[in-house]
Amino acid sequence: MSSANGRSNSLPHSWPKTADIVILGAGVMGASIAFHLAKRKAGKIVVIDKDHVGRGGSGRSSALIRMHYSFPPEVELALISLRMFQNWQEIVGQPGDFRKTGFVRIVHPNETARLKRNVEMQRQLGASVDLIDKHDLHELEPDWNVDEVELAAYEPDSGYGDGAGVAGDFLGAARDMGATYLSRTQATEFVVEAGHVCGVITDHGTISSPTVISATGPWTRPLLQKAGCDLPIECEYHQVAILRNAPGMQGGGCACIDSVTATYFRSDAHDKFLVGDFYGKRPIDPDDFPQRASDGSLEEIIERACRRVPKLAGAEVMRGVTGVYDMTPDSRPLLGEIPGIRGLYVCAGFSGMGFKISPAIGLVMSELVLDGNGRTVDISAFRPNRFADNQPIKAEYEYVDD
Numbered sequence: 001m002s003s004a005n006g007r008s009n010s011l012p013h014s015w016p017k018t019a020d021i022v023i024l025g026a027g028v029m030g031a032s033i034a035f036h037l038a039k040r041k042a043g044k045i046v047v048i049d050k051d052h053v054g055r056g057g058s059g060r061s062s063a064l065i066r067m068h069y070s071f072p073p074e075v076e077l078a079l080i081s082l083r084m085f086q087n088w089q090e091i092v093g094q095p096g097d098f099r100k101t102g103f104v105r106i107v108h109p110n111e112t113a114r115l116k117r118n119v120e121m122q123r124q125l126g127a128s129v130d131l132i133d134k135h136d137l138h139e140l141e142p143d144w145n146v147d148e149v150e151l152a153a154y155e156p157d158s159g160y161g162d163g164a165g166v167a168g169d170f171l172g173a174a175r176d177m178g179a180t181y182l183s184r185t186q187a188t189e190f191v192v193e194a195g196h197v198c199g200v201i202t203d204h205g206t207i208s209s210p211t212v213i214s215a216t217g218p219w220t221r222p223l224l225q226k227a228g229c230d231l232p233i234e235c236e237y238h239q240v241a242i243l244r245n246a247p248g249m250q251g252g253g254c255a256c257i258d259s260v261t262a263t264y265f266r267s268d269a270h271d272k273f274l275v276g277d278f279y280g281k282r283p284i285d286p287d288d289f290p291q292r293a294s295d296g297s298l299e300e301i302i303e304r305a306c307r308r309v310p311k312l313a314g315a316e317v318m319r320g321v322t323g324v325y326d327m328t329p330d331s332r333p334l335l336g337e338i339p340g341i342r343g344l345y346v347c348a349g350f351s352g353m354g355f356k357i358s359p360a361i362g363l364v365m366s367e368l369v370l371d372g373n374g375r376t377v378d379i380s381a382f383r384p385n386r387f388a389d390n391q392p393i394k395a396e397y398e399y400v401d402d
């Protein structure tokens, strides 16, 4: 049964034996790629997912949206994506879940000079971002303890969204434009002949196709190993606490990434608060990880966040969210054709930051496949063989915890 929003199950009436493009994975990335390819009328597009749309990392995402990056192409991708989030109804045809709350980046005191450089670069690229001092920050967020903050970056237009919603909306729009979606269909191997992909073998049958895109998040490494390609993606376990606002806490405040406490946090609707951690345990099996966050870990994360937001000490923990990041050695994604296999592309390794750039990633991946390169943003630095070539990405003014 098909549905307009892409959120329901779908079993095919007839198996699609052939396709022009097969996309593996219906998270925010696979769905966004399908949307942009369908918009370009790229032929017969088939999206498959071993589970359901948005059931991977996308549906567990804290979904912060910010422009603050140290590597310029990431800022460009975030900016294009923000414009899409802001105009979701017009572009994707659904109301969307974007909430503009503002965003604050606090770095280690000894990295303030880098913060200034990065903000300068972001402004040059068109981001709306200001440097604010502790007095401005206190006025903006009176619940925060900002005594030690010399300068912070403030983005008034940023905020947060919803991962499952974005994946579902993109997939629904792609299907409305003719794309086929097969849930509970797992890619198991690739058909490769004379250095060119010819199709994908799934647990339900084979789909012949000259183009296959693996947008399979934490499951990417073992899958592409089947094609003889070993990409350095490691799975990392993360836990997030959802709290009810403590009495007297102002709701709906800015989202924040705070290097000093090594936490990120944001409001969740007007009455809740979400807190996450910078670091997690590796390796972890993406098919077998704790679904329930440990009380001790949540307490520890909240304790750190309390140093910034003291009122959180009295907040009730409503629930925890657990999930898996697909980490690469430079914490940046792998985007491009697999060396030695024409027509097989990877779009994975987003290292805990993919949600906010997913609308633009679908666009540049569609350009890569149809035009030979990312035209809107140059994504060549993200090529999948950069580690084998000993050329990881290092931004000019990178932070220690970037």
Ligand SMILES: Cc1cc2nc3c(=O)[nH]c(=O)nc-3n(C[C@H](O)[C@H](O)[C@H](O)COP(=O)(O)OP(=O)(O)OC[C@H]3O[C@@H](n4cnc5c(N)ncnc54)[C@H](O)[C@@H]3O)c2cc1C
Binding pocket: 024, 025, 026, 027, 028, 029, 030, 048, 049, 050, 051, 052, 053, 054, 055, 056, 057, 058, 059, 060, 061, 062, 063, 064, 065, 163, 185, 186, 187, 188, 215, 216, 217, 218, 219, 220, 223, 238, 239, 240, 276, 321, 322, 323, 324, 325, 347, 348, 350, 351, 352, 353, 354, 355, 356, 357
């Ligand atoms: C707890 C948490 C918090 C996060 N917070 C943020 C944040 O605040 N801001 C931000 O920008 N990003 C954040 N992220 C990261 C962001 O959510 C991810 O980078 C993004 O969702 C990745 O999307 P994806 O489509 O690549 O992967 P996924 O959503 O994991 O989708 C991959 C899909 O592939 C399918 N699949 C796998 N193997 C196969 C196969 N063999 N055949 C068919 N289908 C297959 C899976 O079922 C899955 O649906 C967070 C992530 C987590 C886990």
